[in-house]
Amino acid sequence: MRLIAIETASxxxxxxxxxxxxxxxxxxxxxxxxxxxxLGQIEQLLEAAGVDRSSLxxxxxxxxxxxxxxxxxxxxxxxxxxxxxxxxxVPVSTLQALAQQALRGGARPTAVLAGLDARMGEVxxxxxxxxxxRVLPASEQVDAPADLRPQWPDGGRFALGSAFAAYPDLAPxxxxxxxxxxxxxxxDAHDVALLAVDAWERGxxxxxxxxxxxxVRDDVARPGPAR
Amino acid sequence: xxxxxxxxxCDETGVALIDSEQGLLAHRLYSQTDLHAIxxxxxxxxxxxxxxxxxxxxxxxxxxxxxxxxxxxxxxxxTGGPGLLGALLTGASVARALAWGWGVPALAxxxxxxxxxxPFLDDAGLEFPFLVLQVxxxxxxxxxxxxxxxxxxxxxxxxDAAGEAFDKTAKLLGLGYPGGPALARLAEQGxxxxxxxxxxxxxxxxxxxxxxxxxxxxxxxxxxxAYRPQxxxxxxxxxxxxxxxxxxRRGLEHTGAPTLVVAxxxxxxxxxxxxxxxxxxxxxxxxxxxxxEFCTDNGAMIALAGLRRLQAGAPVDRGAPVVAARARWPxxxxxxxxxx
Numbered sequence: 001m002r003l004i005a006i007e008t009a010s011x012x013x014x015x016x017x018x019x020x021x022x023x024x025x026x027x028x029x030x031x032x033x034x035x036x037x038x039l040g041q042i043e044q045l046l047e048a049a050g051v052d053r054s055s056l057x058x059x060x061x062x063x064x065x066x067x068x069x070x071x072x073x074x075x076x077x078x079x080x081x082x083x084x085x086x087x088x089x090v091p092v093s094t095l096q097a098l099a100q101q102a103l104r105g106g107a108r109p110t111a112v113l114a115g116l117d118a119r120m121g122e123v124x125x126x127x128x129x130x131x132x133x134r135v136l137p138a139s140e141q142v143d144a145p146a147d148l149r150p151q152w153p154d155g156g157r158f159a160l161g162s163a164f165a166a167y168p169d170l171a172p173x174x175x176x177x178x179x180x181x182x183x184x185x186x187x188d189a190h191d192v193a194l195l196a197v198d199a200w201e202r203g204x205x206x207x208x209x210x211x212x213x214x215x216v217r218d219d220v221a222r223p224g225p226a227r
Numbered sequence: 228x229x230x231x232x233x234x235x236x237c238d239e240t241g242v243a244l245i246d247s248e249q250g251l252l253a254h255r256l257y258s259q260t261d262l263h264a265i266x267x268x269x270x271x272x273x274x275x276x277x278x279x280x281x282x283x284x285x286x287x288x289x290x291x292x293x294x295x296x297x298x299x300x301x302x303x304x305x306t307g308g309p310g311l312l313g314a315l316l317t318g319a320s321v322a323r324a325l326a327w328g329w330g331v332p333a334l335a336x337x338x339x340x341x342x343x344x345x346p347f348l349d350d351a352g353l354e355f356p357f358l359v360l361q362v363x364x365x366x367x368x369x370x371x372x373x374x375x376x377x378x379x380x381x382x383x384x385x386x387d388a389a390g391e392a393f394d395k396t397a398k399l400l401g402l403g404y405p406g407g408p409a410l411a412r413l414a415e416q417g418x419x420x421x422x423x424x425x426x427x428x429x430x431x432x433x434x435x436x437x438x439x440x441x442x443x444x445x446x447x448x449x450x451x452x453a454y455r456p457q458x459x460x461x462x463x464x465x466x467x468x469x470x471x472x473x474x475x476r477r478g479l480e481h482t483g484a485p486t487l488v489v490a491x492x493x494x495x496x497x498x499x500x501x502x503x504x505x506x507x508x509x510x511x512x513x514x515x516x517x518x519x520e521f522c523t524d525n526g527a528m529i530a531l532a533g534l535r536r537l538q539a540g541a542p543v544d545r546g547a548p549v550v551a552a553r554a555r556w557p558x559x560x561x562x563x564x565x566x567x
Contacts, residue, residue: 035316035550039327043548053328068272069313072279073550076320079283084297084328209283213276221270 002056004042005193008034008074009066009094015041016189018197019049025190034073058205060196062187063091065124065216066116075213082208089211090196099128099135100191102158110155115163118142123163124216142217145170160185228301232530235278235318236310236338238269241526242285244293245534251348252293254527257281267404275313282321297329304533307335308553315552323550332543334533339558341528342490343372345517348527353515358484360475363491364390369434369478375539376563381478382434389467390493392438396445396463400456410460411496417461422454424466434478441466468502476506487514495522539564
């Protein structure tokens with residue numbers, strides 16, 4: 001199977017190619033340059049692998065939550081490519097993809113807390129249970145750091161993401177030791193690709209127009225009197 | 228040559244397909260006006276959220292209506308600016324990715340170039356050069372269009388755009404948002420000459436205009452409680468029309484342009500249309516308006532502008548495609564396309 005994966009919800013812009021069991025990925029920390037980079041990264045991956053765009057089976061994308069503009073850019077690009085190639089889109093949670101990174105080195109905690117700085121004094125977070133070598137989907141929320149109440153199952157714990165860099169007191173407040181936290185991990189297309197293959201096999205690929213951002217923060221405007 | 232056009236610069240999602248031989252094949256528009264009405268104005272984040280929901284279904288509908296397979300397209304044109312950055316980027320990301328998937332060029336079109344070329348959608352007889360009166364909620368400009376991409380700004384509003392003045396005055400009259408069209412309907416019931424509002428800057432030479440003082444004059448008139456709202460609306464519409472007609476007449480005189488094109492959302496206003504047409508007859512200058520549905524933002528004008536530029540040999544990107552847009556983009560920065 002051949003999938004392109006896109007992850008643009010954080011300050012990192014990354015793309016990956018899943019090619020019959022192997023994942024090739026490119027990433028760059030590039031705040032506000034995602035639009036400039038993403039299609040070039042995809043082209044580079046396909047060229048290096050000698051894969052024609054028309055032979056792709058589908059497009060995977062981190063569908064948020066994260067920076068609104070970044071999430072939309074990823075979805076727009078995924079929708080456009082998928083529509084033009086007449087292929088489906090596999091949306092993957094950006095938080096779940098971030099959590100999946102915790103297992104890359106072979107570590108096997110019982111659950112992984114993924115947290116992204118959501119600005120405005122809040123963080124996006126999800127507590128993903130681990131099953132074998134995969135993290136499972138979990139409910140996604142946006143809260144003030146002081147209001148996080150993760151229900152950890154018994155066993156090993158790990159936490160990662162920009163939420164812990166933006167709020168250095170958060171990890172200690174949750175009873176996590178320094179060795180249980182990676183505050184610098186960024187959501188990456190490698191993990192989007194990995195989770196997308198599972199999702200594909202579960203039949204979770206959708207028509208391009210049905211792939212939509214998941215913002216989690218939805219109270220972005222207040223009805224008010226005419227200005 | 229077949230070009231898909233995508234417009235997402237503000238609160239309308241527009242998609243259209245144009246063919247160099249057969250003209251406009253299909254077009255669709257989704258207006259978000261109702262979505263923003265309760266907020267009293269366009270909320271940029273909500274506009275972007277809606278664009279990404281609406282865009283692809285509109286693309287599918289346009290291709291289906293035209294009976295064209297996407298793989299038959301020669302290019303994708305999209306609004307590259309000016310406008311709301313997040314809204315523009317949503318359209319740019321989908322447009323660039325569609326073009327990349329189909330393996331065809333993508334062209335960033337200037338929104339105002341789209342508007343000023345819109346009359347070409349209906350009138351094959353129109354030719355450069357011409358003077359453009361661009362009147363919308365965001366712009367009130369007189370532009371001397373000498374050729375495709377060769378535009379000189381010769382006059383503009385120094386404060387509110389005419390459409391903005393319509394909406395603000397409508398608010399003073401309690402007509403809600405966006406109130407411009409409602410104000411025009413109310414004015415139809417009003418009596419001419421009951422109230423006379425000032426004609427800003429008509430006493431001064433030059434082609435610049437001002438509309439912000441008009442709403443203050445309306446407010447003063449309303450405070451007197453001596454006028455019916457419909458008469459106030461009528462007086463307002465007449466003041467705007469007189470100002471635009473006279474400045475446009477001077478613009479024709481100044482540029483020597485043989486033809487007038489009226490573009491932008493306010494070009495749909497019946498009173499303004501009548502005033503400009505009467506002036507055109509007096510001056511012996513033909514006046515072209517886009518049909519009302521192409522006065523407001525739409526994908527057809529973007530498809531057309533993209534097609535015209537391609538036909539003129541505009542260079543297309545050869546390197547890695549970039550998703551980009553410009554919130555600000557002066558029309559004068561455009562160049563006439565030079566064949567590569």
